[in-house]
Structures are given as C-alpha cells and as structure tokens.
Amino acid sequence: MNLILLGCPGAGKGTQSKVLTQRYGLAHIATGDLFRAQIAQKTALGQKVEGYLKAGTLVPDSIVVEMVAGKLDESSSGWLLDGFPRTLEQAQQLDKYLKASAKQIDMVIYLAMDENAVVQRLTTRRSCASCGELYNTISRPPQVEGKCDKCGGELKQREDDLESTVRKRLMVYEDLTRPLIAYYRSETTLHEVDGNQPPDKVTEQLVALVDSAKVAR
Numbered sequence: 001m002n003l004i005l006l007g008c009p010g011a012g013k014g015t016q017s018k019v020l021t022q023r024y025g026l027a028h029i030a031t032g033d034l035f036r037a038q039i040a041q042k043t044a045l046g047q048k049v050e051g052y053l054k055a056g057t058l059v060p061d062s063i064v065v066e067m068v069a070g071k072l073d074e075s076s077s078g079w080l081l082d083g084f085p086r087t088l089e090q091a092q093q094l095d096k097y098l099k100a101s102a103k104q105i106d107m108v109i110y111l112a113m114d115e116n117a118v119v120q121r122l123t124t125r126r127s128c129a130s131c132g133e134l135y136n137t138i139s140r141p142p143q144v145e146g147k148c149d150k151c152g153g154e155l156k157q158r159e160d161d162l163e164s165t166v167r168k169r170l171m172v173y174e175d176l177t178r179p180l181i182a183y184y185r186s187e188t189t190l191h192e193v194d195g196n197q198p199p200d201k202v203t204e205q206l207v208a209l210v211d212s213a214k215v216a217r
C-alpha cells in the first residue's frame with residue numbers, strides 16, 4: 001500500500017503515521033526526518049538543505065521531491081508519506097516521478113480539524129527537554145506537573161507551540177497546503193477523517209479505510 005496522510009499542524013499526522021506504518025509494514029517517510037538524516041550524513045543534498053535551513057528559507061520543491069523519491073525507490077513493501085507533499089507544485093512533481101516509476105498512490109487521507117481545536121491542542125503541548133517525550137496539559141498531563149514521567153526532565157513549551165506562532169503556521173498551511181485537498185479530490189480517491197476525535201477513534205477509522213482499500217485491491 002502507498003498512502004499519503006495530509007492535515008494541518010497538530011492534526012495528529014505523526015501519531016497516526018506511526019500506528020499505520022507499524023500495522024501494515026510500511027516505510028514512514030517524513031521530510032523533516034529526511035532532512036535531518038541527509039544533514040547528519042553530510043551528503044551533497046544534505047549540505048544544500050542545511051544551507052537553505054540556516055538561511056531561514058524554504059527548501060526548493062525540486063530538492064524536497066528528489067529526497068523523497070530516493071526514499072521511495074528504497075521502499076519496496078509500500079510507504080506512507082507523512083505531511084508530504086506540502087504544496088501543489090510538490091504534488092505535481094511527485095505525480096511525474098510516480099508515473100515514470102510505474103508506481104501509484106493507493107489512498108490519500110486528510111485529517112480535518114477545526115482551527116480552534118488545533119490551537120488548543122498545540123498550545124497545551126509540552127515536551128521533555130531531556131528525552132523529547134510529549135505531553136498535553138489537558139489530554140495527557142504528566143504525573144508531576146512540569147516533570148517528565150519517563151526521565152524526570154523538565155517539561156517546556158516549544159516556541160512553535162506558542163499561540164501566535166501556531167496561528168501563523170495555520171495561515172501558511174491554508175495558503176500553501178489547502179489547495180492540495182482540492183487537487184487530490186479531483187485526481188484520486190481522497191478520504192476525509194475527523195481529526196477532532198480522540199486519537200484512538202481516529203486510528204480506528206483510518207484502519208477501517210486502509211483495510212477496505214486492501215480488500216478492494
């Protein structure tokens with residue numbers, strides 16, 4: 001199965017991607033992970049990416065697609081694209097690569113969320129400064145306020161989880177990524193799942209969708 005999981009920041013793409021990739025034996029492909037790996041390995045692409053990131057500019061679509069395509073070539077048992085493509089241009093370049101490689105997208109799933117619910121979810125998120133474990137002051141509070149249950153490290157609010165930053169991220173999403181929903185709705189089978197639900201309910205619906213698609217194949 002080849003899947004794409006779309007959704008705004010805070011929609012739960014990372015959480016659900018881990019569940020789906022483990023359940024179905026898929027490669028989990030997220031551009032952030034690819035960037036970090038290429039930079040750590042000091043590859044030619046990684047050096048280009050690092051230059052753009054240090055300059056505070058967006059990595060060009062052509063480089064992003066090249067990195068993703070390389071990973072797809074290695075994933076013979078199926079894959080899940082987590083939060084990629086982010087722009088219409090990336091989607092169109094991805095389609096060209098897939099067509100040239102005789103590959104196809106089996107399903108595009110969109111995690112739809114209300115903006116205010118996203119703001120509440122992200123602004124109440126806390127991460128451990130030591131081990132990176134994530135908490136939420138409402139839905140998943142630590143046993144001791146401000147302390148990580150796993151390692152006892154200090155819990156902090158990340159700068160990109162401040163309300164002003166979250167709302168800016170949502171504006172960028174609306175401008176750049178929202179057109180993808182219309183694109184995939186017209187180009188392939190797009191399935192929409194309510195991301196406002198508890199994570200286990202979202203997982204239940206995602207699994208049902210993928211299972212039905214596997215049967216249809």
